[in-house]
Amino acid sequence: MNAIFGELDHPPRLLMGPGPINVHPRVLRAMSVQLLGQFDPEFTAYMNQTMALYRQVFETQNRWTFLINGTSRAGIEAAMVSVLAPGDHAVVINAGRFGLLLMEIAQRCGARITTVEAPWGSVVDANAVEDAIKRVRPRLVAGVYGDTSTTIAQPMSEIGALCRHYDTLLYVDATATLAGMPAPVDAWGADLVTAGLQKCLGGPSGSAPITISERAAEHIFSRRHVERGLAGAPAMEPKGERIASNYFDLAMIMDYWSERRLNHHTEAASMLYAARECARLVLEEGLPERFARHAQAGQAVVAAAQAMGLEVFGDPAYKMTNVTAIHIPTGIDGERVRARMRDDFEIEIGSAFGSLAGRVWRIGAMGVNARKHAILSTFAALEAVLRQEGFSVRGGAGVDAALSVYQGS
Numbered sequence: 001m002n003a004i005f006g007e008l009d010h011p012p013r014l015l016m017g018p019g020p021i022n023v024h025p026r027v028l029r030a031m032s033v034q035l036l037g038q039f040d041p042e043f044t045a046y047m048n049q050t051m052a053l054y055r056q057v058f059e060t061q062n063r064w065t066f067l068i069n070g071t072s073r074a075g076i077e078a079a080m081v082s083v084l085a086p087g088d089h090a091v092v093i094n095a096g097r098f099g100l101l102l103m104e105i106a107q108r109c110g111a112r113i114t115t116v117e118a119p120w121g122s123v124v125d126a127n128a129v130e131d132a133i134k135r136v137r138p139r140l141v142a143g144v145y146g147d148t149s150t151t152i153a154q155p156m157s158e159i160g161a162l163c164r165h166y167d168t169l170l171y172v173d174a175t176a177t178l179a180g181m182p183a184p185v186d187a188w189g190a191d192l193v194t195a196g197l198q199k200c201l202g203g204p205s206g207s208a209p210i211t212i213s214e215r216a217a218e219h220i221f222s223r224r225h226v227e228r229g230l231a232g233a234p235a236m237e238p239k240g241e242r243i244a245s246n247y248f249d250l251a252m253i254m255d256y257w258s259e260r261r262l263n264h265h266t267e268a269a270s271m272l273y274a275a276r277e278c279a280r281l282v283l284e285e286g287l288p289e290r291f292a293r294h295a296q297a298g299q300a301v302v303a304a305a306q307a308m309g310l311e312v313f314g315d316p317a318y319k320m321t322n323v324t325a326i327h328i329p330t331g332i333d334g335e336r337v338r339a340r341m342r343d344d345f346e347i348e349i350g351s352a353f354g355s356l357a358g359r360v361w362r363i364g365a366m367g368v369n370a371r372k373h374a375i376l377s378t379f380a381a382l383e384a385v386l387r388q389e390g391f392s393v394r395g396g397a398g399v400d401a402a403l404s405v406y407q408g409s
């Protein structure tokens, strides 16, 4: 007999890793709203509202601010493949797993890559980026603002100024920071910025907000080739080197999100409802207030870890507020600790990738979880588990330190 399995029925778990995190209840409710046809005026109004909301979240005037259906890397791929044609030069800022991902995606687009690198835990020097730009005069500079793998945020305003000066486009992956740390797209002078919902925006993964400057949009439209079954208008004659992906062809996706409403994919309505509600929540709270809440949560995590005698990874001057990497103490089995946190306390903390795998845990405090109770519960549990695993820690040290951040002492 074929099994039909049970209904989804797991205990509530506190997700304190680097994302995904617990989804705000209002976002879950929005996702259960009934669907509409994709050209229903009520639905296209929701699309326009979502564009307006994300302009505010990205702190931009960019007309082209919308959603890519797919997880955060769908946003990255759409930006890269729509800008980079085979043979174009790209400079990639790489100091972590997601810098490496940008390199890989740019390579798959057939671009010629120049990397500017720094060891994991630090940031790339803007002078080195300038040297690379001067050397290769790239079409695109690409970097990560908040590489979740290292918990370090590369400053972007100086890179944006360089890109303006040398007239090159700047792409920024703000997946792990948007709505948690300031990411002022226009003030940076960034041309394409993408994100995901499952971090500081407090939603599920599966939708990638994107914003695109006029200069970048002009370049993308210079490669516009409308699908054969839709073409017709004289203004839509095929132009330039065709974008190598159909699904991630931003020129076609922008036609879909414009008044033209030229059909491309079928918009993932439930994800649009989720993204819209995430942005409403962010803006109701206020960007400065939300950044401050994430910063305070990050301080509490660091204070708790240090009070327990644990060492925080990476250059503190550039540390993301919302994710903290903590060295696993010598002699402690990091995976056993994570398993006990989950099995005994229903709390998830993160492992790590690449050269940091097995060396650090990553604790995120994002979205609804960037709050006192979530951090106190996490550190109360971590203390108990570490004591059980033979690590000597004064009872209550971490919780007291986190509490004192919230009490302002």
Ligand SMILES: Cc1ncc(COP(=O)(O)O)c(C=O)c1O
Binding pocket: 019, 071, 072, 073, 074, 098, 144, 146, 147, 148, 149, 173, 174, 175, 176, 196, 205, 206
């Ligand atoms: C900085 C950064 N970029 C890109 C990604 C890829 O995101 P997704 O898994 O949603 O495709 C992640 C995921 O953790 C990330 O942290």
